[in-house]
Amino acid sequence: MLLTVDLVILTLREGRLCVLLVERGEDPFRGMPALPGGFLSHDGEEILDAAHRELSEETALTAGYVHLEQLATYGAAGRDPRGRVVSVAHLAIAPGLPEPVAGTDASDAAWIPAESVLSGALELAFDHRRIVTDGIERARTKIESSALATAFCGELFTIAELQQVYEAVWGTELDTRNFYRKVQAVEGFIVPAGSGRKTTGGRPARLYRAGPTTVLFPPLSRPVPTATEEDTGEKGN
Amino acid sequence: MLLTVDLVILTLREGRLCVLLVERGEDPFRGMPALPGGFLSHDGEEILDAAHRELSEETALTAGYVHLEQLATYGAAGRDPRGRVVSVAHLAIAPGLPEPVAGTDASDAAWIPAESVLSGALELAFDHRRIVTDGIERARTKIESSALATAFCGELFTIAELQQVYEAVWGTELDTRNFYRKVQAVEGFIVPAGSGRKTTGGRPARLYRAGPTTVLFPPLSRPVPTATEEDTGEKGN
DNA sequence: TTCGGTTACTGTCACTTTCACAATAAGGGG
């Protein structure tokens, strides 16, 4: 029985939720997009360590602030043609890397819009489509009641940027005024950080950094889809 | 590398949240309480099937209505003295079994109050204390926004019984009137079922069964501990 | 039959939270 680690690495690029996929260079599903991952390097390697290793192999994340957590374990008998391979999937969330990240291990690596995977337009190797779906669902649920969304931002960010995170992950639009109020109402979620910076013209925005709070209360609840906006190609189940 | 399946089986007994523990009959941690579980029976057995098998081995659950879901995977290098053993833990929730369930596989099986494990009063084998803690935390969180609580009840149940579930799992007391209102406000959470039955004297209670709704909206939010009731021996982290 | 005991069930009011909605502030560039 072989144990592997797979990674669902999410980030924001141009306001869209993206997942890092590599093109398989070897034979099961050769040439097909797949999640980055691999076997444990040596017997005795911790699972979480292996996930960290794969993460730094695949992304050039110098800043140590990357969220990484276990997602779920996938071990269906027929998921790998080579035999019984059980994979412990992990969810990683990184701030928007401007570089497309040329892979070091696999043939090619690229940020793919999450929508392409969710809609089924893009076919993935193994059961990786399911894993990506589960990972995104986890992220969508978890940003409601935890400070996870700040992991999509850099060290310093504006409230507008944070709002873009929520909008991209949930695939909805939010009211700016209510978002400002709710986010600032959560004690210790975001804390001010010195001066402001400007972006595209306009008034400079205040900068914040992630605060000590990890559990959001009251939570930022995801708006209910109003049944007349189900056209984004995203399935709700 | 060996793969095992462990089960956190939760139920309600006399209004208290209990977990099923077996006394280990073999040598690593012999005689110590542990979670039911075991190795995959044959190479190729599905992980979820193995969990179901262990569940029916350990409990005499004739009614098929038991909730079973994957919890997390534990693979720390030193967790098993025999070598590298990775365990996929599962969370099971069953209606209150009146029988103490004499174990068929392990030496002995018994329902243990969750508080004994959470408080650390009872020492468990391996890292099973952590697994139980994670399982209970999962249950506590999940009954807020899913219909999971009905899995603690039988086919038919009263609203008062459902309230006892929430109170036992959360370890808090709830206002009866508000609970009635909230539970009935969720469309399709519980649906009426015919006639009423009496319990200890009193007015007969209406019976309900679990409805089709699986996501609770609005959710039943767990009351915030008011910092003057932290004495139940349960740690809040 | 009535009465007391026990448990199930329901209604109100004050308060907080949520949502929908628009005007003002602060820079940059011409």
Added chain:
DNA sequence: CCCCTTATTGTGAAAGTGACAGTAACCGAA
């Protein structure tokens, strides 16, 4: 100095929440 762009703030209606007590229905005993 004016215009453009984006950031930031306030308000009123509506819904939800929490605290609170009384009525209803059945049982068994007097």
